[in-house]
Every structure is written in structure tokens, then in C-alpha cells.
Amino acid sequence: MSDLAIRNLFIIPTIVFLIVFNIFPLLYSLGYSFTDFRASTNAPANFVGLDNYRTLLSDPFIWRNFTITAKYVIVSVTGQVIVGFGVAMLLNREIPFKGLLTTLLLLPMMLSMAVVGLFWKMLYDPNFGVINYALGLGKFEWLADPDMALYAIAIADIWMWSPFVMLLSLAGLSAVPKHLYEAAAIDRASGLYTFFRITLPLVAPILMIAIIFRTMEAFKTFDLAYILASQPTTEVISIRLYKMAFQEWQTGMSCALAYIVLIMVLAITNIYIKYLNKVKER
């Protein structure tokens, strides 16, 4: 076979796969988002223009879903950065079994979302859950309490994804040259001053990348929230989307909502990337 043939042999299946399963649905659903199509009926799709978008953007319930999602993203990502970066700081020194310890700490991230959801459902259980037992909270209903449920989901997410932030932070921290810390000590900088003036600015770009990834993921969270709780207060935007598409069968409307979500994620990511480039310039 010629080089060209081998190249095509490797590339074409990927391209075909990408077109069939990603590009085609993406464009097709864009088309649907301008119709009143319902996948549950045989009725033909009618073009309705921007009606779906207009309805969605003026629906106070959708905005409530977005608010819940925003709250979830902020709590979850902030928690992951604090825990992940903190653990990375602790690990960034000479300690015995560092490699093993790091690998063990990465375990939560390697589990399936559904499994993590089921684990935490048991951990939170008001009757036999180990969390209430450990904290001495009696029969506190973590997942049934409308105020607490969203935070409970965020905690599970923090547990699962802090290792990701930790891993990237660790890479960033170990890339800070040791002689800069020596120079800072010579310059009589305190530990806190060194952290804010040397460590943090130098790790910022890679930390930023971790934050971008985690924000995008948290914005799209579905599995954890779906498995753990079914409160109105935990209905993040993906759950609303899922219900709209596959329980209410408003296919056209849900395509429009999916596009709104997509545009929002892109917008947030863009803001981050702009900031990342600014940080990197230094």
C-alpha cells in the first residue's frame, strides 16, 4: 500500500465517525431548533423561526435552571480549586511514597460518574450513611433537603474532581524553579508573600486551564445530579434539557435550549481563554 493509502486508512474512519456522530447531529439539531418537531409523533416538523428561542429566553423557569447551574458551577469549581491546589501544595515536597500517594489520590477521578453518584447516595443516606454517623448529624436528609441537596451534589463533585485540579497544579508547582524560592528567602519574603507574589502567578496559567476544563464540565453536569437528587432546587440545566427532550418530547424546543447552553459554555470559555492569554503574556 502506498503511504497515501495507509494515511487514508487511518484517517478516514475517524473522519467518518466524527461526521456521522458529531457534525451531522450538530447541524441537524440546529435545523430542528427552528421547528416545532416532536420525536414522539409522526407529525412533520413546521418551521417556526426563532419562536423556540424566544419562548425559552423569556421563560422564568429556564432562568431558574440557569441560576441553579451557575450556583453549582461556582461552588463546585471553587471547592475543587481550593482542595486540589491545597493538596498539590502539600504534595509538592520531598515525602516518602509520594508517587503512590499521588496515584491513590487520583482514584476518584478515574471512577465512573454513575458509580460515584451511587457511592455518595449511600454515604449521604439518612439511615445508614456514614457521613451523618461521622459528623453526628443524626438523621439529616442531605439529598431531600431542598437547601442542602445542591451543595451535597457539589461536594460529591468536589471529591471526584479535585484530583484533576491537583494533578495540573502539581505539574505547575513543580515547574516553578527552586532558585526562585531561594531568591525570595534571601529577599526576606514571608511564606505568604512568596506564595502570592511568586508561586501563584507562576502556576496561574496551568491553574487557569484546570478551571476552564472544570467549569465546562460542571456547567454540563448531568449524571451526578440526576442520580443523587431530584429536587426542583437541583434541576441544573442539563437535567431540564433531558426532561424537555426525552420526557416531554419537545424535540425542537430542546434543540434550541441545547444551542443556548452551547453558546453560553463557549462564551464562558472564551472569557477564560482571554484571561489565560493575559496571564501567559507575563
Next chain:
Amino acid sequence: MTQIALHNINKHFGAFHVINNVSLTVEDTEFVVFLGQSGCGKTTTLRAIAGLETIDSGEILIGGKPVQDTRVEERDVAFVFQNFALYPHLTVFENMAFPLRAVRTPKAQVETTVRRVADVLQIGGLLNRRPSALSGGDLQRVAIGRALVRNPKAMLMDEPIGSLDAKLREEMRVELKRLHVEQGSTTIYVTHDQIEAMALADRIVVMHAGVLQQVGAPEDVYANPVNLFVAQFVGSPVMNVADVTLAEDAGGARVTVAGATQGFAFPSALLGQVAATGPANRPLTLGVRPEAVRLTLQPAPGAVATEAHIIEPLGSHDIVDFRIGDATLRARTKAGFVPGPGVPVWVTLDHSRAHLFDTATGQTLGIRL
């Protein structure tokens, strides 16, 4: 007033004795240079003074206060790193302001101090640049500037110009000397370049294998090396050394290079001085610097005949290689004095600048003729 004193300091890296019982006093405003090969312990000693390395035993006093158990921050010394260790994300101004801001100096004072020091170092125009946009010489000036802004008790410099090219190194050497004269801070400077050491130091400290070999003024270390290591490390080109035998000859002394048929005539006083230090027939090594070797193109009384082997023309002078017995020696001559390789030459030595070492111990016999 800052005197730095080391009392019997020791340090091991595993089984390696990197600082071996070093004692030394650096006087206030003195410029002392630690000179030695890489791995001799000079940088480790400097870092120990700064507090960047711990020591196993001994005492380090800065301004009379023992500091060996205190942290870097408390020692109040400035350190210029070989790789400069500038903060890459901060501008030149912020780099130089860092030591002041770290101890919460008022803003106005930071501003004036940094600008004053930047003017002294002629980097006033670079204050808004980042280190990545600077040349090697400017990076070095910023690193020194960061050390100067805080009026430290002492300046410690670890091969600060080692990574610059030869021409720039020469310029910066002069600048460092000028700065030291102006600022007058106690300075310890580490280098492996003996020319740098000679040019800068009030006193040179020669180190080898963790042990202080010799401490003294540059001209003293150059003229009177205490052992073969110092003799061969200090000076360029290196001192000639050759195994020799000593004999009495016609009312004088004769020093014969191993394998040679003819010896150099020396005054008879040599025999008495050697005898005073031990048996005269023990293995001895002659050390003589190229400029103390005289070549003539005609036979001279007491001169050893040989022929020129390699000639290195260095512009201001030539270095001529020749063989006597088993040894290859070098002489410094006027430029073009020996017309070419293979030309017969006659060699005499300047007795007053010849050294004899005990071959077994490497120590000088302290001969003065």
C-alpha cells in the same frame, strides 16, 4: 560593620565531605574570593553562609552573632545567583523592588531607592521590561541591583558573571570592583576563574576538596603558593612543575629534571634550606612560572640546552614549549623572540622565583633564594 567568621564548619553530602573543617574570618568591607574547581565546596560554603544550606557542625558568625541555626531571612545577607534567579513574571522594577516590598517598605521609598540603584547600574531605561527581554549583562545588573537596594549586611555572589561571554565578563568585572569600592559592603565572591579572583579580591581563598588550601592577598598567593595544587591552579599559563633531583656541584647546587642529562645551577644556599626541612634526597618537585624561565638563543653559562617545541603567539608575548628530560616546560618570551619550532634555545631559571615542593605531600619547602 559586618564581619563574617566561620569556625570549623563541616558538611557532608552523604559520604562526601564537601566542607572539611573550614575556618575563616572575612573582615568588614573586605572583598574575599573563594577560588577552586567545580565541586570543591566553594559554592556550598557560600550557600551555608547565606543559610541556603545547613551545616553539620561548626559556627557561622555574621556581625559577631552566631547564625548557623537561623533561617535565611534572619541573616540579612544578599545573594547573587549564578543563573540570576530573577522573577520571570515581574518587571525589572518589580524585581528590584521585591526585597523592599517583602519587608513592607513605604511606597515612596521603594520608588526612590530602586531608581537610585538603577541609575548606579545604568539600567534606569529598562525598568519596565521583563527579564526575558534583557541581555545577559543587563540580567546580571538587575540581579546585582536587587541585592544592592536593601543595603544588606553582606553581599554573597556565586559566580555572578560566569554565564556571560568573555568580553562582557571583563566589563562586568571592572564594574563589580567599582561598585564594591563605592558601596563598601563585605563581599564574598565565588569563582573558578583565577583571573577574576586575582582582579577582584582583597584576599583569595583557594579551596580544594572541601579544604582551605591557602588564604592571602592575590599577589601573595600567586608568588608564594603553599602547595602544588595552589601553584598549578593560580596563574595562567599554569606554573611549570617537574620532578627533580638535588645534588651538590662545584660549590653550588644542581637541580636536575628527571630524565635530563644537564641540571640547572642554583646557589649553594639551596642545599642548606632544603636540608633544614628534611632529607635532601627525598623526591622533590620544582615549580617555576613561565615568566621566571629565561630563554636565550646563544649558549650561556649554567644554561640547559634544548630546542623550542611549540610556540603560542599571544600578541603581547609568546608562550614557548620545550622539553627538558621527561618534562615539558613553558617559558614566556617577548613576542617573536624564538623564530620558530625546532630552534635551539638555552634555558635558565630565575632562582628567586623558583619553588620546591615535597612530591609526597605536595607542600612547599618554603625556599627563599
